[in-house]
Amino acid sequence: MTPRSLVFTLFGEYLRYCGRGEVPLSGLARMLAHFDVDPGTTRVVMTRLKKEGWFETERRGREASYLLSAKGRRLLDEGRGRIFRRRDGGWDRQWSMVIVKFSEQQRVARDDARKKLAWLGFGQLSPSTWMSAHPRLDEAERSLAELPLVSLDLLSCSTRSIEEDRGIAERCWDLSEVQADYARFVDDFGAVQELTGVDAFKRHVELIGEYRQFPFRDPDLPVELLPADWTGAAAHQVFTRVYADLVGAADRVVEELAGLPVERDPAPRSAS
Known part of the structure; x- marks a missing residue:
C-alpha cells in the first residue's frame, strides 16, 4: 500500500x-x-x-x-459502508440507468464521472449509458452534481427476461479478473492465524487495504447475474471473520501509539 x-x-x-x-x-x-x-x-x-x-x-x-x-469523513463513511455491506436479499430485476453526456472538450469531467459511477457500482453499457442493479439514481445524481454536464437523464427500467439481464451484465462488466483476485484474497487471508500485538495490527491493516479495493471493481451484482463459480461471497466471509479476529488486538496497538482510546462504532454488516 x-x-x-x-x-x-x-x-x-x-x-x-x-x-x-x-x-x-x-x-x-x-x-x-x-x-x-x-x-x-x-x-x-x-x-x-x-x-x-x-x-x-x-x-x-x-x-x-x-x-x-x-x-x-464523508469519503470514509461511504467507503466503510461499501466495504462491509453486501447484497443479501433478492433482486426485483429493476435497473438504474444513467445517461450522461459531455462535450468533446470535457474530457477531465468525463473521466471524473466514470470514476464516480464505477465507485457506485455502475457499469458502462455504451459511451454515454451506465447501468446498476442497485437503486442508486439519487446517489448518482448527487455524485455528478458538480460536474459540467451537457445533459443527465436518470431512469429506472427493466428488460423482458433474465437472459437479457445477464446479457447487460456481461456487456457492462468483465468479472473474470475480479474473480481471480477474490480467489487470491481467500488464499492469502483464509488460513487461521494466531497473531498478537504489532503483528495483528499490521495484518489487520493489510486485510483492510487489500479488501477495500474490491468495491471499486465489484458492482455487487445479484446472484442471478453472477458466474456460477463466483468467489466474492467466500472472500467477504473471510474478510469479516479475520477482521473480527484481529480488530481487538489492532485497536490496542493503535491506542498505545496514538495515546488515546479507540471507541469505535459497530461496523455495518449487511444491506439489501
Missing part, C-alpha cells in the same frame, strides 16, 4: 474513533513506521492531503494534530 492509502486506512479504521478523531503527527508517524514509511514522508503526505481538503490541523503545543475534515 502507498503511504497515502495507509493514511486513509488508519483514519478510516482506527484514528477517527480516537477522542475527537485527531492524532499528533508524531503518533501517526509511529504507526506508519511499522510499514516502512519514514517521518519525512509522513509529513509530506499529510501536508498534501490537507491541501486537498481531506484533513484539518490543530495545534497542541509545538506539534500539529491532524483530524478528518467533513469531506474526509
Whole structure:
C-alpha cells in the first residue's frame, strides 16, 4: 500500500474513533513506521492531503494534530459502508440507468464521472449509458452534481427476461479478473492465524487495504447475474471473520501509539 492509502486506512479504521478523531503527527508517524514509511514522508503526505481538503490541523503545543475534515469523513463513511455491506436479499430485476453526456472538450469531467459511477457500482453499457442493479439514481445524481454536464437523464427500467439481464451484465462488466483476485484474497487471508500485538495490527491493516479495493471493481451484482463459480461471497466471509479476529488486538496497538482510546462504532454488516 502507498503511504497515502495507509493514511486513509488508519483514519478510516482506527484514528477517527480516537477522542475527537485527531492524532499528533508524531503518533501517526509511529504507526506508519511499522510499514516502512519514514517521518519525512509522513509529513509530506499529510501536508498534501490537507491541501486537498481531506484533513484539518490543530495545534497542541509545538506539534500539529491532524483530524478528518467533513469531506474526509464523508469519503470514509461511504467507503466503510461499501466495504462491509453486501447484497443479501433478492433482486426485483429493476435497473438504474444513467445517461450522461459531455462535450468533446470535457474530457477531465468525463473521466471524473466514470470514476464516480464505477465507485457506485455502475457499469458502462455504451459511451454515454451506465447501468446498476442497485437503486442508486439519487446517489448518482448527487455524485455528478458538480460536474459540467451537457445533459443527465436518470431512469429506472427493466428488460423482458433474465437472459437479457445477464446479457447487460456481461456487456457492462468483465468479472473474470475480479474473480481471480477474490480467489487470491481467500488464499492469502483464509488460513487461521494466531497473531498478537504489532503483528495483528499490521495484518489487520493489510486485510483492510487489500479488501477495500474490491468495491471499486465489484458492482455487487445479484446472484442471478453472477458466474456460477463466483468467489466474492467466500472472500467477504473471510474478510469479516479475520477482521473480527484481529480488530481487538489492532485497536490496542493503535491506542498505545496514538495515546488515546479507540471507541469505535459497530461496523455495518449487511444491506439489501
